[in-house]
Amino acid sequence: MALTLAQCFIAVHDHDAALAFYRDALGLEVRDDVSYEGMRWVTVGSPDQPDVSLVLEPPSADPGTSPQDRRALDELMAKGLLRGAIFTTDDCDATFERLRAAGADVVQEPTDQYYGVRDCAFRDPSGNMLRFTQPL
Secondary structure (H helix, E strand, C coil): CCCCEEEEEEEEECHHHHHHHHHCCCCCEEEEEECCCCCCEEEEECCCCCCCCEEECCCCCCCCCCCCHHHHHHHHHCCCCCCEEEEEEECCCHHHHHHCCCCCCEEEEEEEEECCCCEEEEEEECCCEEEEEEEE
């Protein structure tokens, strides 16, 4: 049985701000931009990895989410407590400089880690943690 990853989801409050980060600063391509029942989903991905996509979705896309749960999700996002993604890059330092120059929220400057990578971290405009890693 072969399994491959096709999509993963990242909750965002503002799709236009998310696009300024994921498309413009990070360089991902927009693959889909869909609106439905007052919500919006934008699918982005690396041109180097056409079979894997990130779906930027509303924080509580499930219509059955209660108002209390929506508020809880908003609070967790505001604190940066929802997880994001880890990207692999061939140049951690150049990736860091590109994102910093674009005004991204720096969490960690490039650092050599004991487990064999050099990595850095940012928060996207919705507070999601994104790490960028390069094998040493």
